[in-house]
Amino acid sequence: xxxxxxxxxxxxxxxxxxxxxxxxxxxxxxxxxxxxxxxxxxxxxxxxxxxxxxxxxxxxxxxxxxxxxxxxxxxxxxxxxxxxxxxxxxxxxxxxxxxxxxxxxxxxxxxxxxxxxxxxxxxxxxxxxxxxxxxxxxxxxxxxxxxxxxxxxxxxxxxxxxxxxxxxxxxxxxxxxxxxxxxxxxxxxxxxxxxxxxxxxxxxxxxxxxxxxxxxxxxxxxxxxxxxxxxxxxxxxxxxxxxxxxxxxxxxxxxxxxxxxxxxxxxxxxxxxxxxxxxxxxxxxxxxxxxxxxxxxxxxxxxxxxxxx
Amino acid sequence: xxxxxxxxxxxxxxxxxxxxxxxxxxxxxxxxxxxxxxxxxxxxxxxxxxxxxxxxxxxxxxxxxxxxxxxxxxxxxxxxxxxxxxxxxxxxxxxxxxxxxxxxxxxxxxxxxxxxxxxxxxxxxxxxxxxxxxxxxxxxxxxxxxxxxxxxxxxxxxxxxxxxxxxxxxxxxxxxxxxxxxxxxxxxxxxxxxxxxxxxxxxxxxxxxxxxxxxxxxxxxxxxxxxxxxxxxxxxxxxxxxxxxxxxxxxxxxxxxxxxxxxxxxxxxxxxxxx
Numbered sequence: 001x002x003x004x005x006x007x008x009x010x011x012x013x014x015x016x017x018x019x020x021x022x023x024x025x026x027x028x029x030x031x032x033x034x035x036x037x038x039x040x041x042x043x044x045x046x047x048x049x050x051x052x053x054x055x056x057x058x059x060x061x062x063x064x065x066x067x068x069x070x071x072x073x074x075x076x077x078x079x080x081x082x083x084x085x086x087x088x089x090x091x092x093x094x095x096x097x098x099x100x101x102x103x104x105x106x107x108x109x110x111x112x113x114x115x116x117x118x119x120x121x122x123x124x125x126x127x128x129x130x131x132x133x134x135x136x137x138x139x140x141x142x143x144x145x146x147x148x149x150x151x152x153x154x155x156x157x158x159x160x161x162x163x164x165x166x167x168x169x170x171x172x173x174x175x176x177x178x179x180x181x182x183x184x185x186x187x188x189x190x191x192x193x194x195x196x197x198x199x200x201x202x203x204x205x206x207x208x209x210x211x212x213x214x215x216x217x218x219x220x221x222x223x224x225x226x227x228x229x230x231x232x233x234x235x236x237x238x239x240x241x242x243x244x245x246x247x248x249x250x251x252x253x254x255x256x257x258x259x260x261x262x263x264x265x266x267x268x269x270x271x272x273x274x275x276x277x278x279x280x281x282x283x284x285x286x287x288x289x290x291x292x293x294x295x296x297x298x299x300x301x302x303x304x305x306x307x308x309x
Numbered sequence: 310x311x312x313x314x315x316x317x318x319x320x321x322x323x324x325x326x327x328x329x330x331x332x333x334x335x336x337x338x339x340x341x342x343x344x345x346x347x348x349x350x351x352x353x354x355x356x357x358x359x360x361x362x363x364x365x366x367x368x369x370x371x372x373x374x375x376x377x378x379x380x381x382x383x384x385x386x387x388x389x390x391x392x393x394x395x396x397x398x399x400x401x402x403x404x405x406x407x408x409x410x411x412x413x414x415x416x417x418x419x420x421x422x423x424x425x426x427x428x429x430x431x432x433x434x435x436x437x438x439x440x441x442x443x444x445x446x447x448x449x450x451x452x453x454x455x456x457x458x459x460x461x462x463x464x465x466x467x468x469x470x471x472x473x474x475x476x477x478x479x480x481x482x483x484x485x486x487x488x489x490x491x492x493x494x495x496x497x498x499x500x501x502x503x504x505x506x507x508x509x510x511x512x513x514x515x516x517x518x519x520x521x522x523x524x525x526x527x528x529x530x531x532x533x534x535x536x537x538x539x540x541x542x543x544x545x546x547x548x549x550x551x552x553x554x555x556x557x558x559x560x561x562x563x564x565x566x567x568x569x570x571x572x573x574x575x576x577x578x579x580x581x582x583x584x
Contacts (some may be wrong), residue, residue, distance in 0.1 A: 067528075122495055129500040158503045161389050163473070190480040192473060230477065289493055291484030301486035306494040 013018045023065055029058035046246075062238070080092040109155040129307050134264045136216045137208035139178060139257060147221045149185075149196060153214040165193065166253060166264070167226065169237075174278035181277060184251040184267055185226070192230035194250070196223035210261075226250065238273040238280055247293045249273055252282065271295035347534075354540040359432075361538060363427040368526065370420040370462065375523075379513060387511035389504045392467035417459055424452050436539040444532040451525050452520050457533075461514035467507060475510075476502060559578040 029152045033055030035202055040048025155162040164184070171179035187194050198221060207221040225242065226235040234243040239250030249272050252267035271294050272284035285294040285305075292302040336342040355363070379391035384403060386395040399406040416432070428448060431437055437445035464475045496507030564576075 125494040125498050125505075128493075129494070130370070144510055154501070158501075159389050161503050162501065189477040190484075222575070230473075289483040290480045292490060302490060304490070306490050307500045 007192045026058050026065060027061040029054060030213060033058055046235065047052045073203075096236075101106055125161075127255055128307050131266045133211050135213055135258075136168075136262050137210055137218075139170065139180075139262050140260070141206070141208060142168060142180070142220055142262070145169045146170065147196070147223055149200060149219040151217040151219075151220050156214050167196065167221075167223070169277070171278040178257055179278035180255055180262065181238070181254055181280070182184070182253040182264065184253065186251065186290060187228035187230065187233050187246060188241075188248050188269075188290045189228065189231055189233045189246040192228050194226040194228045194235065196221045196235070197227045198223040203281065229247060233244050239270060240273055247291060251287065252284075269294050343535055351534065351537070352542060353538045356541055356544050358429050358541075359539060363423060363430050365535070367420065367423040367427050369532075370423050371526065373520065374413060374420055375417050375519060377409050377416065378519075380409055382414055385511075387465070387508050389467065389507055391505060396466045396468075397568055404499055410568070417462060421459060422456060424455055428452065434539060435542055441532070441536055442537070444529060444536070447529050447532070449540070451522065451529065454522050454525070458514060458518050458522070461510040461518065464507065464510045465514065502582065 003200060033053070036047055036051025036054060038051075040046070040051050090093050134152055134154065136150060142148055147167055148299050150166045150168050152166070153162050154164045154165055167181075167183040167185060169181040172192055173179070176233060185194050186192070200219060200221040200223075202219055205217055208216040208218060210216065223237065225237060226232070226239070228244070228246075232244040233246040235242065235246070236242050237252050239252065241247075241249060249270040251269050252268050256263050256265060267287050269285045269288045271285060272282040273283070283295065288305045288309045290292055292305070293299045294302070332342055367433045373569065381399065384395060384399050384406070386392060396410075399410050401407070431445065431448070460475075460478055462480075464471045479493050479496050482496065483489045494500060496506070496509070497503075
């Protein structure tokens with residue numbers, strides 16, 4: 001241990017000789033070898049082989065070195081109390097080091113546990129929140145100019161809790177394309193189900209069975225508007241608010257006609273509607289929850305919708 | 310034991326000693342008996358009344374909720390297809406299920422009502438003032454968490470009332486500016502109420518919130534023991550003893566303010582508080 005004899009006279013506790021520089025490379029090399037092995041397992045076998053070689057070589061040298069490094073009986077250390085020891089400036093002593101290491105490691109473990117857990121609790125609620133396409137049956141079930149209260153399931157696997165209702169009116173052919181008005185029945189005040197104001201003929205309801213889809217129920221109705229039983233919100237036939245606390249017009253569904261079937265797409269929010277039926281000018285926004293303004297002086301309170309991406 | 314030997318016959322004293330032996334054993338090894346005595350037999354102002362028991366009543370209501378809720382969890386199934394049926398099963402089929410569910414359901418209202426009465430007593434008696442402000446803040450947190458317990462528990466029966474009340478409740482929350490829409494998604498576990506919501510509310514209702522409540526109640530009680538019970542505002546004496554005549558306003562509390570800095574404590578005080 002010739003190299004270790006350079007320790008300064010002030011080494012206070014005589015914990016043994018400092019290893020010289022080249023020897024401190026040994027454990028580092030060993031660790032690097034382990035890292036290469038782990039990386040190599042994922043990447044390729046050449047890296048893995050290099051890792052094994054490094055590990056073996058450095059491991060061998062490290063052991064060899066440690067074997068010879070039997071700690072010599074503590075070399076005579078000059079700690080004379082009250083001598084030079086007290087003059088030393090505040091050291092970064094072992095106790096301070098241990099204290100900070102403990103706190104630091106504790107914090108590290110805390111972060112390592114908390115971040116993924118909180119992320120797991122929160123992140124999935126914002127991912128894949130779009131609507132699924134729902135086939136609600138042949139468009140011939142919707143006579144031109146008539147309303148149908150349409151019950152369907154938005155997510156079959158969720159069961160009855162995903163039962164949804166839309167008010168659907170066939171507006172006929174406009175610009176050579178079939179036109180529908182499809183309103184969500186959820187009140188945009190706080191989400192209660194609105195009802196059609198007017199005769200609803202439940203006896204004349206028909207059930208449409210489509211393969212791989214939950215049966216869709218169509219009920220003829222002749223509304224003069226839509227009203228909400230919870231807090232008295234009222235809407236006209238285009239979904240515009242006419243009374244009560246709602247903050248915008250009723251939400252609507254995108255739709256497409258596929259092989260003669262009406263297929264519902266994403267639900268979207270509506271500021272207001274000008275005109276009626278096929279000629280309606282719809283102020284469309286991404287989907288917001290009930291109670292959230294999409295236009296007017298207060299829409300800055302809701303700059304983003306979690307569903308709107 | 311020696312104390313009880315006064316007028317009693319030696320035989321009786323012997324018997325009592327035998328019965329108390331396990332307690333002594335426990336005390337010698339843990340100090341728990343002394344700790345419990347210290348907690349229960351504290352000095353209180355001589356003019357306290359039943360009004361000061363509202364806090365204990367609230368605690369009792371909470372314990373009832375914890376116990377009945379734990380047992381209800383044996384039978385309740387937090388799954389959209391079976392939640393309602395399991396509640397019906399508890400109420401109609403199982404022995405005493407109606408009773409335990411009723412205790413939990415009505416006990417929830419009792420808990421909230423007692424919380425408010427306790428809060429009102431503390432407010433009207435001025436018991437929130439120095440040095441008890443922190444305990445008031447903890448109490449406010451307890452109230453908020455208690456209300457959140459009510460909100461999450463309301464969904465669990467999974468009937469029409471539960472569902473639509475939760476729809477409206479979450480949408481009220483969602484109309485909060487900026488963060489409201491995002492909080493709604495976190496509460497629902499997505500963009501719509503569904504099985505995720507039920508499971509989430511169940512976990513919040515029976516694990517997350519009770520844990521937080523128990524921790525905060527512990528802190529609340531610790532501060533009650535440390536700071537003592539306030540005298541009523543009409544009391545002539547402060548906490549059963551003459552108020553110290555003190556011109557220095559900083560020194561009117563129970564605690565001596567500590568000198569700042571890390572220098573040697575010139576006053577020799579230990580920072581106050583019961584040892």
